[in-house]
Amino acid sequence: MDLTKQQDEYREWLIGLVLCARTLPQIETTRQLLQSWVDEHPDDLGIRDGFDHLAMFDYMAHLDEADTDAEAATAITEPRHAIATV
Numbered sequence: 001m002d003l004t005k006q007q008d009e010y011r012e013w014l015i016g017l018v019l020c021a022r023t024l025p026q027i028e029t030t031r032q033l034l035q036s037w038v039d040e041h042p043d044d045l046g047i048r049d050g051f052d053h054l055a056m057f058d059y060m061a062h063l064d065e066a067d068t069d070a071e072a073a074t075a076i077t078e079p080r081h082a083i084a085t086v
Contacts, residue, residue: 001043011037011047018050024065027058 003011014030014037021030034050041047 001041003041007041011044015047015050018053021054021057022061024058024061027054027061030054 014033017026017030018034021027031051031054034047034054038044038048
């Protein structure tokens with residue numbers, strides 16, 4: 001695969017995004033950028049691994065979101081501090 005210097009730099013930047021995406025919006029944006037790259041460079045098979053990484057990060061982000069939701073629900077239904085009356 002022959003890339004220009006600018007394309008090679010963009011590809012490296014995109015790989016960095018894939019490896020750093022952690023929040024659901026970051027993952028979705030990176031997935032879209034990665035898909036655009038693959039659409040324009042179908043012979044770049046190596047970068048397709050990025051979709052696997054993003055799928056794993058997406059799963060973890062959803063787990064974190066579920067944990068946060070569960071903690072919020074617990075805080076609402078089980079107050080940890082009693083209100084002192086004077």
